[in-house]
Amino acid sequence: MATATDTAPTRWTAQWKELYDEVIESGLCTGCAGCVIACPHDVIGYEHEEKHYKPFHLEEELGPENCIHGEKGCTSCTRACPRFRMWETQADEHLFGRIREPDEMWGVARQLLLCRASDEMIHDVGQDGGFVGAMLIWLLEHDYIDAALTSFLDGDPAAQESSWKARPGIARTRDEIIASAGSRYTYSANTLAMKQALDEGLDRLALVGMSCQSSVPPIMWARKVGKISKPFVFNIGLLCSKTFDDAIFAELFEAKYGLKRGEMVKMNIKGVFQIWMRDGSYHEVDLKECHAWTREGCVLCPDFAAEHADISTGGIGEDNDWTLCVVRTELGEEVMNRMVADGSVVARPAETDEKAMKLLRLLSVVSRRRWPKTADPAPAIGVPAPKKKKAAAPAP
Numbered sequence: 001m002a003t004a005t006d007t008a009p010t011r012w013t014a015q016w017k018e019l020y021d022e023v024i025e026s027g028l029c030t031g032c033a034g035c036v037i038a039c040p041h042d043v044i045g046y047e048h049e050e051k052h053y054k055p056f057h058l059e060e061e062l063g064p065e066n067c068i069h070g071e072k073g074c075t076s077c078t079r080a081c082p083r084f085r086m087w088e089t090q091a092d093e094h095l096f097g098r099i100r101e102p103d104e105m106w107g108v109a110r111q112l113l114l115c116r117a118s119d120e121m122i123h124d125v126g127q128d129g130g131f132v133g134a135m136l137i138w139l140l141e142h143d144y145i146d147a148a149l150t151s152f153l154d155g156d157p158a159a160q161e162s163s164w165k166a167r168p169g170i171a172r173t174r175d176e177i178i179a180s181a182g183s184r185y186t187y188s189a190n191t192l193a194m195k196q197a198l199d200e201g202l203d204r205l206a207l208v209g210m211s212c213q214s215s216v217p218p219i220m221w222a223r224k225v226g227k228i229s230k231p232f233v234f235n236i237g238l239l240c241s242k243t244f245d246d247a248i249f250a251e252l253f254e255a256k257y258g259l260k261r262g263e264m265v266k267m268n269i270k271g272v273f274q275i276w277m278r279d280g281s282y283h284e285v286d287l288k289e290c291h292a293w294t295r296e297g298c299v300l301c302p303d304f305a306a307e308h309a310d311i312s313t314g315g316i317g318e319d320n321d322w323t324l325c326v327v328r329t330e331l332g333e334e335v336m337n338r339m340v341a342d343g344s345v346v347a348r349p350a351e352t353d354e355k356a357m358k359l360l361r362l363l364s365v366v367s368r369r370r371w372p373k374t375a376d377p378a379p380a381i382g383v384p385a386p387k388k389k390k391a392a393a394p395a396p
């Protein structure tokens, strides 16, 4: 069996210059901010704002595309980047001791379950089954973690004002986990909350993040980035096809449909963009209309299923109120088994929901097809060619 290390370079020398050229300029950069938190010289900037969500170099000496510390041997940014070169195979090997088989479209998995929080309140505030919230609370209460890097809305997190501006933040308590529950479909680079967590002395952290972010800890461990990778002790992935730029609120939802962001109370994506308003009304926006606001960092992303998380979670399937859970690692399995055994969550085999299983495969294939041929081929291996459209019947 081929392994990533067969061809891995013996000495890692790649620095910001290579990252800029091969990931940022080539369009592979997702904006996950792994490089930002890994930089020991703090020379990588990041604007967590509309039309940005990309790293840039802060020092002027060698211009935006090169780094003086890199020239002197610093390689932390490329060691932390889950889109640099052989990221998929290196993270696979580190986590699972093997590379995914070509037909493992959603990555390596031990268990596939549909879960829901047993606590009705946690279930209600959750996006789907409230599983992520329930698991974070369980991890805190069972002393696995000190806090979670997760996402809040701008304003007072406890009040959950409807600004719909997603921000990375730290959930240290049950109340903060509840305040951060639910999904926002704009980007939140939750990794960015790491520095504040460390300043607060919190050094056993769960990371909650979309697929791109959940490959950050494993690639850091695989490439031995060092100290900054140690606080990640649990990795929760969110299945993800894309995020939208924040401009979608003003330029589409409000301009075309009169839906003001401050009045929105919940949103979801189930074939259409679903929006619930404070006045009790419910609206659907065709996803085709939303495509123009797809965030740049998502356009080439091949990972729908958060393939490098301990447990990946999503909301596909027959029922809206269950979370599909892909349990991948030994640690993920240990926590899942304990949560089921003590009744914190209710679980059933995901195979009981044919629709969920079909969608998991289909959406994983669709994302993998986006990966460009110019990059390392691994993420596209095994992906079936798109079916040819039938020619239109000749007019009678």
Ligand SMILES: Cc1cc2nc3c(=O)[nH]c(=O)nc-3n(C[C@H](O)[C@H](O)[C@H](O)COP(=O)(O)OP(=O)(O)OC[C@H]3O[C@@H](n4cnc5c(N)ncnc54)[C@H](O)[C@@H]3O)c2cc1C
Binding pocket: 125, 126, 127, 128, 129, 130, 131, 132, 133, 134, 150, 151, 152, 166, 180, 181, 182, 183, 184, 185, 186, 187, 188, 189, 190, 208, 209, 210, 238, 239, 240, 241, 242, 243, 269, 313, 314, 315, 316, 323, 324
């Ligand atoms: C941008 C985005 C796209 C998604 N796309 C899909 C998809 O295509 N198909 C699918 O099946 N599932 C998708 N999901 C996952 C799904 O929406 C739920 O997050 C998942 O099923 C877990 O539900 P839950 O009820 O268990 O989580 P909850 O208990 O509600 O917890 C959700 C967690 O996600 C965090 N979070 C919310 N929004 C963001 C954000 N923007 N960035 C980072 N963290 C965030 C919250 O802070 C919270 O910790 C997506 C999620 C997001 C955020």
Ligand code: SF4
Binding pocket: 019, 023, 024, 028, 029, 030, 031, 032, 033, 034, 035, 036, 054, 055, 080, 081, 082, 083, 084
């Ligand atoms: S993908 Fe993430 S780690 Fe890589 S360059 Fe972009 S922000 Fe940095």
Ligand code: SF4
Binding pocket: 030, 210, 211, 212, 213, 240, 241, 242, 243, 297, 298, 299, 301, 302, 303
């Ligand atoms: S599609 Fe989702 S996982 Fe991929 S880059 Fe965009 S936000 Fe990240």
